[in-house]
Amino acid sequence: MSELFQQDFINKSALITGGARNIGLAIARNLASRGASVAIVDICHDLETVPYCMSSEEDLNNSVAELAGTGARTLGLNCDVRNENQVQKTIDRVVEEFGGLDILVNNAGIISLFPLKEISEKAWDEVLDVCLKGTFFCCKHVVPLMVEKKYGKVVNISSVAGLRGLGLSIHYAAAKHGVIGLTKALAMEVADHNINVNAICPGTVESPMLDGLASQLSLDKDTYEHFSQGHLIKDRRITPDDIANAVRWLASDESRFLTGAVINVDAGWTAGG
Numbered sequence: 001m002s003e004l005f006q007q008d009f010i011n012k013s014a015l016i017t018g019g020a021r022n023i024g025l026a027i028a029r030n031l032a033s034r035g036a037s038v039a040i041v042d043i044c045h046d047l048e049t050v051p052y053c054m055s056s057e058e059d060l061n062n063s064v065a066e067l068a069g070t071g072a073r074t075l076g077l078n079c080d081v082r083n084e085n086q087v088q089k090t091i092d093r094v095v096e097e098f099g100g101l102d103i104l105v106n107n108a109g110i111i112s113l114f115p116l117k118e119i120s121e122k123a124w125d126e127v128l129d130v131c132l133k134g135t136f137f138c139c140k141h142v143v144p145l146m147v148e149k150k151y152g153k154v155v156n157i158s159s160v161a162g163l164r165g166l167g168l169s170i171h172y173a174a175a176k177h178g179v180i181g182l183t184k185a186l187a188m189e190v191a192d193h194n195i196n197v198n199a200i201c202p203g204t205v206e207s208p209m210l211d212g213l214a215s216q217l218s219l220d221k222d223t224y225e226h227f228s229q230g231h232l233i234k235d236r237r238i239t240p241d242d243i244a245n246a247v248r249w250l251a252s253d254e255s256r257f258l259t260g261a262v263i264n265v266d267a268g269w270t271a272g273g
């Protein structure tokens with residue numbers, strides 16, 4: 001790999017929501033390893049209806065220390081993407097530190113599993129507000145800065161659940177379908193400003209999220225296997241790095257003619273219907 005390729009994000013800055021662990025952290029590592037300044041933001045407290053822990057302040061600090069240890073310019077901020085005021089202040093702080101923002105990755109997301117009649121308003125709101133409203137707030141406050149600069153890459157993390165129903169999660173499917181609609185509509189709005197807006201739909205990725213869902217279902221088999229039955233590629237598992245590689249490509253100029261696109265990193269799941 002040439003030195004030039006490794007540094008293709010030098011002088012670029014990125015904000016990754018839900019960046020304290022797993023897919024978000026893998027994205028931050030990937031962009032930082034190619035020269036980007038990275039801001040990772042995370043909620044750092046648990047949510048009432050979500051059956052697993054969110055990242056803690058300690059997780060966020062450890063992730064920042066790890067990224068900074070590689071020499072990357074790094075910022076870690078506590079921010080709940082559901083809160084527009086916090087989002088605005090966080091973006092102001094990132095811009096103050098990095099001098100601008102070139103890449104926005106809307107990765108923060110949560111899931112819970114309930115049949116329709118058991119979804120409380122609170123559970124509905126938490127999922128929709130983190131996955132969809134949070135994406136809207138971040139776009140609302142970052143994209144105008146990109147318009148001014150006439151440059152920007154927005155990558156929204158949707159899901160296979162943004163393309164089809166998966167069962168026991170109409171709120172998650174509604175939110176993730178919404179992320180795809182938002183992606184396409186925003187791509188139309190800002191194409192003239194040299195801003196690309198795309199979405200990625202991961203299949204089942206190894207994550208703490210999966211373990212939390214296992215407890216809701218009382219599973220008697222491997223959680224990953226249970227949730228990846230639709231994968232066509234079965235001899236290996238999708239990792240956070242697989243998603244991060246796709247994000248890296250969408251955040252780069254190699255993909256400059258992709259906008260409003262949806263890329264499935266789903267081991268063939270959606271190819272099968």
Ligand SMILES: NC(=O)c1ccc[n+]([C@@H]2O[C@H](COP(=O)([O-])OP(=O)(O)OC[C@H]3O[C@@H](n4cnc5c(N)ncnc54)[C@H](O)[C@@H]3O)[C@@H](O)[C@H]2O)c1
Binds near residue numbers: 024044056158
């Ligand atoms: N893991 C999978 O199998 C899978 C599959 C498809 C899509 N996805 C999507 O990928 C993204 C990342 O998933 P993951 O597996 O890394 O999950 P994860 O639970 O490991 O990480 C999500 C991160 O988001 C943070 N977060 C949650 N609510 C937040 C809020 N309101 N504000 C800021 N941060 C918040 C959490 O603290 C956590 O650090 C999510 O959008 C998820 O829906 C995951």
